[in-house]
Structures are given as structure tokens and as C-alpha cells.
Amino acid sequence: MIPTEASLDALRLAGDELADATVATLFERGEVGTFNTLMRYVSTAGAPLPDGLPEVAREYLHVTSAPPSWVDWTEMEKARLFFVDNNVHITTALSFASMPACYLVPHVAQLLSATHGLKYPSKRMAETGQFTVYLMRPDAFESGSRFIPAAQKVRLLHASIRHHLRRENRWDVEALGVPICQEDMIGGQMFFSMLVLDSLHRLGIHMSTEGAESYYYAWRVVGAMLGVDQDAVPKDLAEARRFLDLYMLRHMGPSEEGVELTRQLIELYEEVVPGTFFDPIVSALIRHLVGDTCADWLRVPRGTWDTVVKAVPQLLGVLETVEDKSPLGAWALDRLGQLTTVFELSSLTRGRVMHYAIPEHLRKDYGLSTTVSPKRRWSPPPAVLDH
Structure with missing residues (x-):
């Protein structure tokens, strides 16, 4: 299915x-x-559902308690192994590319500021990281796993935000569509899948087409469990590329909320990185992965590390050579990647399990700017032609 302006407007x-x-x-x-x-x-x-749970919630949890019937478990296992092999790189891409990309969509940035507040980016980052770790565990879809309940709760969280914004007339549906609409849910799915793969390529990570396709497939399964319309979602990487490109052209641009969320994200990760010497690498990585135009929209600081970070692909290439030639080296690097991911997640969560809940109220000071236009388009810089 080739996405068009009309089909995305309908979504x-x-x-x-x-x-x-x-x-x-x-x-x-x-x-x-x-x-x-x-x-x-x-x-x-x-796990047995607790006594006293509202009947409508009990029915919802029953209907959504299993993954889609069409899931190919061989593909899901390939995706898990792809994640294990590249977990530190994927975590880097999620943190420094996928999250800033969300902030590049003005109405999404404003919505995020309504639900989590501009001062608490660690909550969303912790929830996203925890959700991804749950997904890529071997028992993600088995009894005792934490992924399915997390997906069920996130889906209700999204619905509660739609409920609040529409009930309180704090969202211009005619101009912006339904809050957390199908187009934005698929766009988010592209940010956490296709954009991650783009970032791995930009970092110089060698990956097979089969591994990339399996990773994308896993996020298709996630999308289905989060309520994404499977008739509209791209089915493969080629379709995903077309959707992501059109979505970016339709919506990406600067916003004050996006700038503030990015600033908070940078400060958050500067706290996670030990010491202060390497603090500038956070901004440099974001700028390297999202590009100068988008980084300027988010007012990501420039610095001397902008040049240094361009050597990351060469460094990762050396590590990959060690991994390929030495089983012990491969084990050590995989273990290091696991420890890095756990350290980052524990730093963000302060060692606690994040609980996804339905907010009974949104931020009281929230107000959607009337200056945001759904027709505001991203105008890429003109190509530089060689003469």
C-alpha cells in the first residue's frame, strides 16, 4: 500500500x-x-486478575491478553537475537534519535508536555526503555512475562489522553485530527523501528537485511498490540520507508515544547554519563543521528564533540571485527551491551518498576497553541549540486 496525503488524512x-x-x-x-x-x-x-476489578476492564484485559494470531514466532526469535546482538546500539538509537524525533513533531511534543510535564522526561524514557526490554526477552509472550500487561496498560494510557483532550475541548480535532490518532501511532512505530535501523546504519553497524526485517516485524507486532490498524500499517521495510518519509514531510518542524523536551533529555543523559568530561557527547550524538537541520530546530548545542563523534562508526567497526573473530570477544561485548542497557534503565527508573496508569487529570496548565497548523510542512534544505 502506497501512503498518500489522503490516506494519512483519513488516519x-x-x-x-x-x-x-x-x-x-x-x-x-x-x-x-x-x-x-x-x-x-x-x-x-x-496472573489471576484481582477481585473488584471493573467488569469492562476485565473484559478488555481478556480480549487483549494474547498477541495477534498471525504472529510468526520464527521471525520474533530472529528479532530478539538481533536485539541481543545490537542492544547497546539500539538503546543509543532509541535514546538519541527516536525520542528527539518525537519532539520534532510539534503537536506530539505538545501532547507529551500535557501528559508527563516538561520537567520529567526521565519518566517517558524509563517507560520506553523498560517496555523495549520487556519486548525483547525470550519469554515476552509467555505466562509470567511483563510485556503483555505493559502493552495493555500503554494502550489504555493512550486512550485516556484522547478522552481527556476531547472531553475538555483542549484539542482542535478539526485542525489536528484525533489526539494520538492512527497516523501518529504508526509514525511512532516508525520512529522506534525504521528510524532505529537508519541510526544503526549511520553509526556504521553492519546488519543483515534479514535481521533488519525481523526487527521491524517485531514492532509490527507491538503496533498491533497497541491498537494500530493493521490494514494501514506498512507491511515491510520498503513500505515503512515511504510512510516515514511522507509523515516527516507532513508534520516535522520546530516548536518551543520540542526544544524544551530536548533540553531536558540532554540534561537527563548528562546525569547518566559518569563525570562531566563526556557530557558534550550527548548533544553530539543527537546532532549526528538526526542531522543538523532537525538538531537546529531542537536547538541542540553545537560543540567540538560534533567532529569527534563522526569517528564512532570506525570505533564500532573495530569492535565488530573483534566480535566476529573471537567467541570470547563476542561474549564480552554482548555482556557489556546488556550491562550498559541495564545500567541506563536502572539510572532512569531509580531501580523501580514503572507502572503505567490512566491519568485522572492532565496538567492543569496545559494549553495547545492555536498557532500549530496541520499544513505546516518540513521544507528540507536544497540539495547541493556539484558543478
């Missing part, structure tokens, strides 16, 4: 019917607080 009018109906009923019956309290005890797949 802006669609949300997630099942999750939206569930959340609406919980609010109508005043059961959101009860649901959130009891759902803190539902953290693993297959």
Missing part, C-alpha cells in the same frame, strides 16, 4: 475503538481510581 480521524470505549466507561462509572489501584498488582501475563 488522523481514527483512534482505538476498543481502548477508547473501555476508558470512556471507566470514567463514566467513576472506576478509574479503583482500576489503577488494582492494576498495580497485574504485572505479569497469566
Whole structure:
């Protein structure tokens, strides 16, 4: 399916019917607080649901308790091994490319500021990191796993945001479409899959087409579990490229919320990196992965590390050579990658498990700027031609 302006416009009018109906009923019956309290005890797949859980929530959890019937488990295992082999690189791409890309979509940046607040980027980063780690565990879809309950809760979280913004008339549906609409959900899926693969390529990581396709396939499964319309989602990397390019052209641009979220993200990771000498590498990595135009929109600081970070692909190439030629070296690097990911996640979560809950209220000071236009387009810099 080739995405068009018309097809993407249609996706802006669609949300997630099942999750939206569930959340609406919980609010109508005043059961959101009860649901959130009891759902803190539902953290693993297959665990008995607690007594007193609202019936509408119980039904939703039953319907969404299993992955799609079409899942190819051989592909999912390939995706898991791809993640294990590249976990530190994927974590880097998620942190320094995928998250800033979200901030490059003005209406998404404003929505994020409404749900988490501009002062707490660590919450969203911790939730995203924890969600990805849950996904790539061998038992992700088995009894006792944490991934399925996390997906169920995130889906309801998205629905609750749609509920609040529309009920309180704090979102211009006519101009911007439904909040967290199908187009934006698929766009987010592209940021966490296709953009990650782009970033690995930019970092000089050698990966097979088969591995890349499997990784993308895993995020298709994630999208299905988060309520993404499978008739609209790109089915392969070629379709994903066309969707991502058109989505970027339609929506990417500068915004004050995007700038502030990026600043907070940079400060957050400067705290994670030990000492202060390497602090500038955070900004340099973001600029390297998203490009100068997007980095300037986000006001990512420039510095001397901008040049140094361009040597990262050569360094990673040396490490890959060691990994290819030495089984012990491969084990050591994989172990280092696992420890790096765990360290980063534990730093963001402060060692706690992140609980996804339905917010009973959004930020009181939230207000969507009326200056944001759905027709605001990204105008790439003109190509430089050699004469």
C-alpha cells in the first residue's frame, strides 16, 4: 500500500475503538481510581486478575491478553537475537534519535508536555526503555512475562489522553485530527523501528537485511498490540520507508515544547554519563543521528564533540571485527551491551518498576497553541549540486 496525503488524512480521524470505549466507561462509572489501584498488582501475563476489578476492564484485559494470531514466532526469535546482538546500539538509537524525533513533531511534543510535564522526561524514557526490554526477552509472550500487561496498560494510557483532550475541548480535532490518532501511532512505530535501523546504519553497524526485517516485524507486532490498524500499517521495510518519509514531510518542524523536551533529555543523559568530561557527547550524538537541520530546530548545542563523534562508526567497526573473530570477544561485548542497557534503565527508573496508569487529570496548565497548523510542512534544505 502506497501512503498518500489522503490516506494519512483519513488516519488522523481514527483512534482505538476498543481502548477508547473501555476508558470512556471507566470514567463514566467513576472506576478509574479503583482500576489503577488494582492494576498495580497485574504485572505479569497469566496472573489471576484481582477481585473488584471493573467488569469492562476485565473484559478488555481478556480480549487483549494474547498477541495477534498471525504472529510468526520464527521471525520474533530472529528479532530478539538481533536485539541481543545490537542492544547497546539500539538503546543509543532509541535514546538519541527516536525520542528527539518525537519532539520534532510539534503537536506530539505538545501532547507529551500535557501528559508527563516538561520537567520529567526521565519518566517517558524509563517507560520506553523498560517496555523495549520487556519486548525483547525470550519469554515476552509467555505466562509470567511483563510485556503483555505493559502493552495493555500503554494502550489504555493512550486512550485516556484522547478522552481527556476531547472531553475538555483542549484539542482542535478539526485542525489536528484525533489526539494520538492512527497516523501518529504508526509514525511512532516508525520512529522506534525504521528510524532505529537508519541510526544503526549511520553509526556504521553492519546488519543483515534479514535481521533488519525481523526487527521491524517485531514492532509490527507491538503496533498491533497497541491498537494500530493493521490494514494501514506498512507491511515491510520498503513500505515503512515511504510512510516515514511522507509523515516527516507532513508534520516535522520546530516548536518551543520540542526544544524544551530536548533540553531536558540532554540534561537527563548528562546525569547518566559518569563525570562531566563526556557530557558534550550527548548533544553530539543527537546532532549526528538526526542531522543538523532537525538538531537546529531542537536547538541542540553545537560543540567540538560534533567532529569527534563522526569517528564512532570506525570505533564500532573495530569492535565488530573483534566480535566476529573471537567467541570470547563476542561474549564480552554482548555482556557489556546488556550491562550498559541495564545500567541506563536502572539510572532512569531509580531501580523501580514503572507502572503505567490512566491519568485522572492532565496538567492543569496545559494549553495547545492555536498557532500549530496541520499544513505546516518540513521544507528540507536544497540539495547541493556539484558543478
